[in-house]
Amino acid sequence: MNESVLVVDDDREIVRAIALLLEKEGYRTFKAYDGMEALQVLAEQEVQLIIMDVMMPKLDGLSAMMKIRERKNLPIIVLSAKTEDTDKILGLSMGADDYVAKPFNPQELAARVKSQLRRYTCLGGIHAQNEEEEIVNGRLCYRIKERTLYVDGEPVRLTATETKIMELLMKNRGRIFPAEEIYERVWEEPSFSPENTVMVHIRHIREKIELNPKEPEYIKVVWGIGYKMEKRESNI
């Protein structure tokens, strides 16, 4: 343990609160209040993860992130008071590993930090290997022979039905499945109004794999059509 996290925000109280929360979780923290300071800290200290606000004086978060990305490949979680999709896309496409909208749930932030650090330290160099053996999708990794799902490198306990659903969805990332099809392929019997049944299982799976089950990032509902596994870059 004792990974170092750099917290950058122009709001000192927020920096302090986040730092406190993370220290309680057992992380070392560094603080910076604008992009320049953040770069200075990075130049002097060994840091494993950065939490950074977008809107800051002197050097804004995105520019700082780009500068950092020129030399370092450590995970960066972007904080922003903007919640629009465009901001999120802009942040992620410019090199952020995760995006958390203000006001955030502190526990969720902690979970994300943990998740990013696990993947950075443990799986940092691991890339997708053989499609036949394991399917990697973002934080998720499904090993086909073991019939086991790993989240951030840790195996997750799923029921038999949940495993089947995950296998189906992981194998067909990005494809939309109507509830009927999921039902018929997992339960292997004709379906009648399977929406509830499928939804219950998906909700359970979400609780096990998502950082915030209320705002799922992996198993998504395509409203009026079906369900799908969001396709994620496997190396982030």
Next chain:
Amino acid sequence: MDTKWKKGKVIFSFLAFVIGLTILVINLVPAVSMAAAFGMDIFHSGTPDYQESEEFRYLISEKLSDLLGVATGGQAYSPYQNEDAGGTAYSGSLNQPTTVAQEDAVVEESADYENAAFEDFMNNLEGPEAFGGNWDDYQAYLEEQQMHYDEMIAEYGIGSAYDDGYYYGYNDYYYGYGYGDEESRDAYMADMAKNKNLRYAVVCQNKLLYSNIEGFEEKAGEEWKGEDFSQALDGTAYNFTLWYNRENDGKVQIVKDGHEENVYGDGVYREESRWRVPGYANFTIGESTKDTVIFLAAAKYPQLYLVREDGSSSTMQYGGRLCQMRQNTLNLYSAAERIAIFMSTALLLLVIAFLMRKSRQQVTARIAEFLGKICLEGKLFVLLVMLVLLTGMSAGAMGQLVWWLRNGLSWYSWNGDYLYEIAKLTRTGGYLALWFWLFYLVVLDFRGNRHRQKKPLFDLLKVKDFKYPIQKRLVRRQRITLIAQIILLTLFAVAICLLWLFTEEYMNYLTGGYSYSYTYDFYEEMAEDLGYPLALAGGHMVWILMPCVIFAALSGFTMMTFLGLKKNRRLAVDIGALTDQILAVREGNMTERLQLSEDTDLQEAADNLNEIQKGMETALAERVKSERMKVDLVTNVSHDIKTPLTSIISYVELLRQEEELPQYVKEYIQILGEKSERLRGIVQDVFEVSKATSGQLPINMETLDMGKLLRQTLADMDGQIAESTLIMKDSVPQEPVLVQADGQRLYRVFQNLLQNALRYSLPGSRIYLTLVDEAGEAVVRIKNTSSVELSGDKDFTERFVRGDESRTDGGSGLGLSIAKSFTEACGGRFSVETDADLFTVTVRFDRGGKPVTEVPFEMRQPRYNAETGAAMDEARAIMKGQIKAKHYSDAHTLFEELDAEQKHD
């Protein structure tokens, strides 16, 4: 060189075709006619022979009958020629000479329309009886009449007064006045004797009565001892001899060029028999001719014999008929030769044209192309004019053709003016050629340009292209008038032409009653045809002027209607543009101004509409601006709230983790947590609803199944429903109900509506959720019974409006507002009804879209809308260094410094 030759070849082939065909058509009519009328008779001996002509045979039989009459002591004018005159064949009885003369004159002079005058003149001539035998008086009278007659001829311009045919008839009359047969006979024979082209000898009871053969002239009255008269004549000069009753068999013997001719054939006289002479089984003769022998000999090359008589004012002409006959035959022969040369040239040209038809087709294609460039109306007009002109010009010639076809293929050849006949027929052929080429052009145009005719005038009548009924009506109203006027005009023009063309004269022409004057040559005839309408109208110029005036007036009216239609059409186009523009303004197009043609009738309307549009554009722009400002305000405010809220939430969480606090403090912290969470929700809702109502909410429209969406929503909210005391009664059909919408937004709509229902329903009551198809609309209804009393005059979709005024229930008051604005942003319709405490929300969407299952899943991926796309572009640009992010260069400098420091260390 090569192309030049090719071009020449193309032109040559076409010229060969045109000239060949024209010559062929022109000469076809006279050629066929001549062949039908004469067969190959005239070419029979290789040289033109007048003795082979029908007229010659006619003349010979006529002379024979005259001489028979003379020999048997009768009157010397062939009676059997004129059955009407009361004469019986070879009866020898005396007929009234005046009657004969008159009939004859009438027949001969009927060629001209002045004939009535001649007829009257002849009918009014007094007979010799009126003078009671006073010879001198009668002669004086006749001389006087002769003068009148000459005057008439001079007046009517008939140049044929001394034509053999006419003079003959008059002469007949002249010598027919005698009381006694003898006197008449002597006068006749004295005239006949002067015609040395025709030699004769009349023998009765072995007594030679008359002869003009040298050596026998003086022997008149002496006994005939059976001498052969032909011996006294030069056999080569007089190659034709005829004997009547030489063998005392009552038959005719004809020898020509030393060969005896078969006169009687099978011995039965028929209409078509060559010789109309007695001796057939059915052509007998009186007993008195039994002792008569007649000899006739005709000269091979007849000459004209003129006698200037003493005591008379005129020079008499004898033997002209045979001369003329020969001349006609020579003419006919040369004409036939000419036609034959023409025809063979034409055929040769046609063969060449046929062999070079590939090159010729290039020219016809070019002609068709050229014709295609001319508008249809112009062509039709020219065609109509051509038709009228050609009909007018060729009506006579065509009438003759019709007559000729109807009356068999024979000519009016009794006067033997073949050149005139041929000229007429050639003219007919010329008209035929004109008709042919006109027809040829029409066919060429039809074949080449059938589907691509330019027709601006007819296009003017079209209404198909118009979109609005008012445009069609506008054009249709005037179109009827114009069409009616054009039809009227055409009918009138045709009527005038008919009036002019089909007058009595032309009707005569067509029915064959028309006969010809001899002297009018080709050109005069044509001029005469063209001049007929004027000539016919004569003094009645009104008949010419009135139709012309009416026609001009009608044309003027039509032109006015035409111009009016053109203007109305432009008006219709403008009205269409105006209507389009009104529609465009209605649809929200504020930028494009209406531009009508200059000096349009609708200028004011257009200007006003443009003003309205401009005003609306300004108003809209201001509204958009204010909406934008509102959204910006909300965005900024929500951002400004979010930052402190983050701190609040974070520190509440820190507090929550403190374990050594008193219980009541922990409760306080719990309350703080809940309220900060609610505040977060409100901020988010306010932000979204303001974006949605200002139309700035990104929408990803896709085809989705409304039923499935409702089931998913229900499944998603399963927990909340189960936790509540309420019962959800849903009726959602299994079969797909497809609509076009943004699934994510629509989910938020129903999520909000169901949460509302769960929150505000009377505990223990039921919530009804139905999806039905109403007239092509997918209609979702959510009904619930409110727990608090609803007041009917509230608009629940207004922001921050709630059934319960106390605002302590945990909602943001924006649920319905979000649901409404999201529904409308997706193109649906949202309504709320209250009936007592029954609260009904209705969401309607047009049904439509492809079934979801048929859409490839790639296409169902959410598309980046314009806004996210722009963000992506911006990100890429920044990363590529095209745009410098804020303070980027500062950071760069810092990095450089840090690097330097590190190295220093």
